Amino acid sequence: MKKLLSLIPLILITITVCAQRPDRSVPPALGKAKNLQLPPIQRFTLSNGIQVLLMEKHSVPMIQINTLLQTGAFDDPVGKEGLSNFVMDLVDEGAGSLDALQLADEIEFLGASITSYSGNFSSGINCTVPVSKLDPALKIMGELMLHPTFAEGEIDRVRKLKLTGLLQNYDEPTVIATRAFNKFLYDAGTPYGRFANEQSIKSFTKEDVVKYHQANFVVGNTTLLVVGDITREKMIPVLEKYLASCKTGNITKASKPVPSQIKGRPMYIIDKPGAAQSVIRIGRIGVPRSAPDHDAMVVMNTILGGSFASRLNTNLREVHGYSYGASSGFTFWNVPGPFVASSSVQTDVTGLALGEFFTEFKNMIAPLPDADLTRGKNYEALGYAGNFESNNGIAAALAELVLYQLPDSYFNTYVEKILTVDKKSVEAASKKYIVPDNMLVVVVGDRAKIEEGVKKLNLGKIQNLTIEDILGKKPEFK
Amino acid sequence: MVPYEQFTLPNGLNVILHKDNTIPRATVNVWYHVGSGSEKPKRTGFAHLFEHILFEGSQHVPEGKFDEWLEAAGANNNGSTMEDRTNYYEEIPSNAIELALFLESDRMGFLKPSLKPTTVDGQRDVVKNERRQSYENRPYGKANLELPALLYPKDHPYSWPVIGSMEDLSAASYDDVVNFFSTYYVPGNASISIAGDIDLAETRKSIEKWFSDVPAGKPVTKIDPPAPVLTEEKRIVMEDNVQLPRLTMVWLAPPIFQPGNAELDLVSSLLTRGKNSRLYKRLVYDLQIAQSVSSFQDSKKFASEFYITVTARQGVTLSQLEKVVQEEIDKLKKEEPQQREVERIVNQFESGFVAQLESSGNKADQLNHYYYYTGNPDYFNEDFQRFKAVSRNDLSAAVRQYLKDDARIVMSIVPTGKTELAAKNK
Numbered sequence: 001m002k003k004l005l006s007l008i009p010l011i012l013i014t015i016t017v018c019a020q021r022p023d024r025s026v027p028p029a030l031g032k033a034k035n036l037q038l039p040p041i042q043r044f045t046l047s048n049g050i051q052v053l054l055m056e057k058h059s060v061p062m063i064q065i066n067t068l069l070q071t072g073a074f075d076d077p078v079g080k081e082g083l084s085n086f087v088m089d090l091v092d093e094g095a096g097s098l099d100a101l102q103l104a105d106e107i108e109f110l111g112a113s114i115t116s117y118s119g120n121f122s123s124g125i126n127c128t129v130p131v132s133k134l135d136p137a138l139k140i141m142g143e144l145m146l147h148p149t150f151a152e153g154e155i156d157r158v159r160k161l162k163l164t165g166l167l168q169n170y171d172e173p174t175v176i177a178t179r180a181f182n183k184f185l186y187d188a189g190t191p192y193g194r195f196a197n198e199q200s201i202k203s204f205t206k207e208d209v210v211k212y213h214q215a216n217f218v219v220g221n222t223t224l225l226v227v228g229d230i231t232r233e234k235m236i237p238v239l240e241k242y243l244a245s246c247k248t249g250n251i252t253k254a255s256k257p258v259p260s261q262i263k264g265r266p267m268y269i270i271d272k273p274g275a276a277q278s279v280i281r282i283g284r285i286g287v288p289r290s291a292p293d294h295d296a297m298v299v300m301n302t303i304l305g306g307s308f309a310s311r312l313n314t315n316l317r318e319v320h321g322y323s324y325g326a327s328s329g330f331t332f333w334n335v336p337g338p339f340v341a342s343s344s345v346q347t348d349v350t351g352l353a354l355g356e357f358f359t360e361f362k363n364m365i366a367p368l369p370d371a372d373l374t375r376g377k378n379y380e381a382l383g384y385a386g387n388f389e390s391n392n393g394i395a396a397a398l399a400e401l402v403l404y405q406l407p408d409s410y411f412n413t414y415v416e417k418i419l420t421v422d423k424k425s426v427e428a429a430s431k432k433y434i435v436p437d438n439m440l441v442v443v444v445g446d447r448a449k450i451e452e453g454v455k456k457l458n459l460g461k462i463q464n465l466t467i468e469d470i471l472g473k474k475p476e477f478k
Numbered sequence: 479m480v481p482y483e484q485f486t487l488p489n490g491l492n493v494i495l496h497k498d499n500t501i502p503r504a505t506v507n508v509w510y511h512v513g514s515g516s517e518k519p520k521r522t523g524f525a526h527l528f529e530h531i532l533f534e535g536s537q538h539v540p541e542g543k544f545d546e547w548l549e550a551a552g553a554n555n556n557g558s559t560m561e562d563r564t565n566y567y568e569e570i571p572s573n574a575i576e577l578a579l580f581l582e583s584d585r586m587g588f589l590k591p592s593l594k595p596t597t598v599d600g601q602r603d604v605v606k607n608e609r610r611q612s613y614e615n616r617p618y619g620k621a622n623l624e625l626p627a628l629l630y631p632k633d634h635p636y637s638w639p640v641i642g643s644m645e646d647l648s649a650a651s652y653d654d655v656v657n658f659f660s661t662y663y664v665p666g667n668a669s670i671s672i673a674g675d676i677d678l679a680e681t682r683k684s685i686e687k688w689f690s691d692v693p694a695g696k697p698v699t700k701i702d703p704p705a706p707v708l709t710e711e712k713r714i715v716m717e718d719n720v721q722l723p724r725l726t727m728v729w730l731a732p733p734i735f736q737p738g739n740a741e742l743d744l745v746s747s748l749l750t751r752g753k754n755s756r757l758y759k760r761l762v763y764d765l766q767i768a769q770s771v772s773s774f775q776d777s778k779k780f781a782s783e784f785y786i787t788v789t790a791r792q793g794v795t796l797s798q799l800e801k802v803v804q805e806e807i808d809k810l811k812k813e814e815p816q817q818r819e820v821e822r823i824v825n826q827f828e829s830g831f832v833a834q835l836e837s838s839g840n841k842a843d844q845l846n847h848y849y850y851y852t853g854n855p856d857y858f859n860e861d862f863q864r865f866k867a868v869s870r871n872d873l874s875a876a877v878r879q880y881l882k883d884d885a886r887i888v889m890s891i892v893p894t895g896k897t898e899l900a901a902k903n904k
Contacts, residue, residue, distance in 0.1 A: 021691050022580070022687050022688055022691070024537075024538035024580070024584060024588070025538065027539075027543075027547050027577055027580055027581075028576040028577055028580050030551055030573050030574050030576065030577060031573045032573060033502070033552065033571045033572075033573045033574075034502035034571070034572060034573065034675070035502075036501070036502065057500075059498070059500045059835075059836065060832055060833065060835050060836050061832060062829070062832060062833055062836075100753060100763075101753055101754055101759070101763070104752050104753040104754055105752075105753075105754050105818075105822065108751075108752050108754075108822050108823075108825070108826055109818070109821065109822045109825055110825065111825035111826055111828055111829035112829070113829075128829075128833070130828075130829055130832065157763070157766060160766060160791075161769065164722070164769045164791060164792065165769075167721045167722065167792065168617075168721060168722065168769070170721050171617035171719070171720050171721055172617065173615060274719060275615055276610040276614035276615040277607070277610045277611060277614075277615040279615075307545075307549050308545045308549070308555075309542070309545040309546045309549050314542070317604055317607075318542070318600065318604075320603075321599075321600055321601075321602075321603025321604055321607070322603075322607070323604075323607050323611075324604060324607040324608040324610075324611045324612075344607075344610070344611045344615065345607070346606070346607055346610060371546075371550075374550055375546060375549050375550040378549070378550050378551060378552050379549040379550070379552055381552065382551065382552020382553075382571045382574075383552045383553070383554065383571075384552075385501045385502055385503050385571065386501070386503055386554070386569060388501055389500060389501050389503070389836060389837055389838065390836040390837060391836065474721075477792075
C-alpha cells in the first residue's frame with residue numbers, strides 16, 4: 001500500500017506535462033501497411049552460359065555472391081550418403097596454387113568470408129565481401145569452384161572430422177529425434193530418410209570426390225545470385241574474369257521418387273536414460289512447393305504452430321507449462337516434404353504433452369475464428385519484408401526463386417496473395433493435411449519414466465528402440 | 479556512423495531514434511538497466527523469470543494479447559536477460575509503431591494491476607523448462623551452471639548463473655515480483671531506441687504521447703561491487719553423459735570498454751578464429767587431437783570472462799590438450815604475434831562492423847548497448863577504433879597480464895566413469 005500511495009503525486013505531475021493522456025482502453029488503430037517494393041531482379045547470362053540474378057542494394061558497402069548448385073544430399077547414391085556434404089566441405093581445403101591454410105588466410109585478410117554448404121536438394125559456395133575487395137575475393141571464389149585440389153591429406157583429415165561428428169550425434173537428443181523421424185517417415189527406397197553413416201564416410205575416395213566435382217560444377221547446374229552495393233555493369237567483367245572458364249554442360253539427374261504417405265499412427269520411443277526432457281516429433285508427409293494451396297497451408301500452419309501465439313505454443317507452454325516452446329512447420333521441396341510438430345517437454349509430463357498435441361490437431365478441424373485467420377495472415381504477410389533486410393536474406397530468397405521456378409514478380413506480390421487467402425481454403429488445408437489418425441510419433445527420452453504415460457494415451461502401438469537402432473553402432477576409426 | 483536523435487522525457491526515460499528506410503519495418507528496443515546481478519540472495523534467476531512475466535499482459539493488455547496483437551500487425555517480439563541488463567524488442571512493420579509503443583509503455587507504467595500469483599506460477603514452469611532445454615538436456619550444458627560460483631567470490635553479482643537454480647525459481651513469490659517491478663522497472667532506469675523506417679518528428683510525438691504518463695518512480699540504487707580477483711588455479715572435474723571429453727579454461731578479465739578489453743577480443747580471434755588461428759591450427763588442423771576449439775570474451779560492466787573450450791578426439795586425454803593450449807599461450811606471452819595475423823583479424827572485425835549495420839534490429843540494440851556502457855549511443859566508430867589502435871606488443875602484454883597460470887579455472891568434463899581423461903595437475 002505504501003508503494004502505491006507514493007506514486008500518486010508523480011502521476012499528477014505527469015498529467016500536467018502531457019496535455020492529453022492517451023486512450024489505453026483499446027489498442028491504437030494502425031494505418032495502412034506500406035507495400036513491399038523491392039528493386040528489380042536483373043537477370044543476365046555470362047559468356048559461358050551461367051545464369052546470374054542480381055539485385056542492387058546500396059545501404060552498406062558489402063556484396064553477397066552466392067553460387068547455387070541444384071544438387072544436394074538427396075542426390076547422393078545409396079552407399080555414398082554424405083558425399084555432397086563431404087565434397088562441399090573440401091572445396092576450400094586447397095585450390096589453385098594455394099593450400100588450405102593459405103586460402104583461409106587470403107580470404108580472411110580481405111575481410112571477406114567464403115563458406116560452402118550442402119543442403120538436401122542444393123549446395124553452394126557463398127561469398128560476403130566489402131565492395132573494395134570484390135576482385136581479389138572473386139578470384140579466390142573462382143579457384144574454389146573451378147580448381148579445388150582435393151589433396152589426399154585433406155580428404156583424410158575431413159573424413160575424421162565427419163566420423164567424430166557422427167559420434168557426437170549420440171549426445172544430441174534433437175539430432176537423434178530428427179534422424180529417427182525422417183527414417184520412419186520415408187520408405188527406405190527414397191533418399192529422404194537416409195543420412196551419412198560410418199560405412200559411407202569411410203568409403204569416399206579421392207576419385208568419388210573428383211568425379212562429383214566434375215559432374216556438378218558445370219554451367220547447367222550453376223546459378224549465381226548477387227546482392228548488394230554493386231551494379232550489373234560493374235559486376236559482369238569481374239564474373240567474366242574469374243568464372244568464365246566454368247565447364248559447360250548439364251547434369252543428368254534421376255527424377256526424385258514421390259514418397260508414399262505413412263500408414264496408421266506408428267509410435268517410437270527412443271531411450272535416452274536420465275534425459276531431463278523428452279524430445280517430441282510428430283508429423284506426416286506434406287506437399288511439394290508447387291502445391292496450389294501453398295499459401296493457405298502457410299497461413300494454416302501459422303495458426304497451428306508457426307508463431308509464438310500459435311495454438312501449440314499457447315497450449316504446451318502458456319497454458320500447461322510443459323515446455324519452453326512448441327511449434328510446427330511444413331518443409332516444401334520439389335517433392336512432398338515433411339510436416340512436423342515438435343517440442344522438448346519435461347520428462348514427467350511426456351504423455352500429457354503428447355495428448356495436447358493431438359488435442360490441437362483435432363481442434364484444427366473446427367470452424368476457424370476470424371481473429372485466428374486475420375492474425376495468421378497478417379503475421380505471415382506483413383512480416384515478409386523482414387526477409388529482405390540483409391544481402392544474405394535477399395540472396396536466400398533469390399535461391400528459392402531458382403529452386404522452385406517462381407516468377408520474378410513473386411516477392412512483390414506475395415504480401416497481397418497471403419492477405420487474400422480466404423477462410424474456406426485455410427479450413428480445407430487443415431482437414432486435408434492435419435490428419436490426427438495418420439501421424440508418425442517419435443519421442444527421445446527416458447523410457448523408464450515416460451513409457452507408461454505415453455501408453456495411457458492409446459495412440460497406437462509403441463515400438464521401443466535404442467539410440468543405436470537409429471544412429472547405428474558408434475563409429476570406430478584411428 | 480549511425481546518426482541518431484536523443485532526448486529524455488520528464489519522467490527520466492531516455493529515448494534514441496535512428497532513421498533507416500531500407501525496408502518498411504522498424505525495431506522498438508527497450509533496455510532496463512537491471513539484470514541478474516541485482517538479484518537478492520536465494521532468488522537467483524529472478525530477473526529472467528520477471529522478464530517472462532512482462533509478456534503476460536498489463537493493465538490495458540489482457541493476458542495473451544501482447545503477442546496476439548503484435549502478430550496480427552505482422553510483428554515479432556522477444557526479450558533477453560543478462561547479468562547487467564534486460565532487453566525487450568518488437569520488430570514491426572512501420573505502420574505499427576504506435577502499437578509497440580502502447581504495449582511497451584503499458585507494461586512499463588501499468589503492470590501492477592495485472593499481476594497475479596498464477597501468472598508467476600505459469601512462467602515459473604516455463605522457465606524451469608527453459609533451464610532443462612538449454613542446460614540440463616544439452617551435452618556439456620550443466621557445467622556452464624557451475625562456472626560463476628567458481629570464478630567470483632560469494633555475493634559478487636556475477637557469482638550465480640542468469641538462469642538461476644531450480645530451488646530459487648521455486649521460491650520466487652508474487653511479492654518478489656511486485657517489489658522488483660517497483661524498484662527497477664522505472665523510466666529513469668530504462669532506455670528506448672527505435673531504428674528503421676520512421677519519421678523522426680512523428681515518432682518523438684508518439685513517444686511523448688505514450689510514455690509521458692508512466693510514473694517516474696524512485697531513483698534506482700546501482701550496485702557497485704568490488705573488482706573480483708581470482709587468486710589461484712582451480713581444477714574441476716565433472717562427469718556428463720557425453721562421448722568426448724571437453725576442456726574449458728576461464729580467466730577473469732577487465733570490464734567492457736576498459737583497457738585490456740579490446741586486446742582480449744583480438745587475442746580470442748588470434749587463438750581460435752579461422753584455420754590459421756593458433757589453437758585451431760595446432761589442435762585441430764596439425765595434430766588432429768581436438769574435434770573443435772573455440773574462445774570468446776564475455777564482456778560485462780564489472781568484469782569480463784575469457785573462455786577457451788576444446789573438445790577432444792576419441793582416445794585423447796584433456797592433459798594432452800591442455801599442454802598444447804598452454805604452449806600456445808606461453809608463446810604469445812614471449813613473442814609478439816605477426817603483423818599479418820593481427821591485420822587479418824582487424825580486417826575481419828572491420829567487415830563485421832559494417833555488415834551489422836544492415837539490420838535495424840541490431841542497430842536499435844547496439845544504440846542502447848553503447849548508451850548503457852559508454853553514454854554515447856553512436857559509439858560504433860570509437861568501438862572499432864579501439865581494435866585498430868592495439869599494437870602487437872599490447873597483445874602479448876595482455877596475454878601476460880590476464881591469462882595467468884595461477885588465476886584461472888581449468889574444468890574437465892569427461893564421459894561418466896572416465897575421470898582418467900581429465901586434465902591432471904602438472
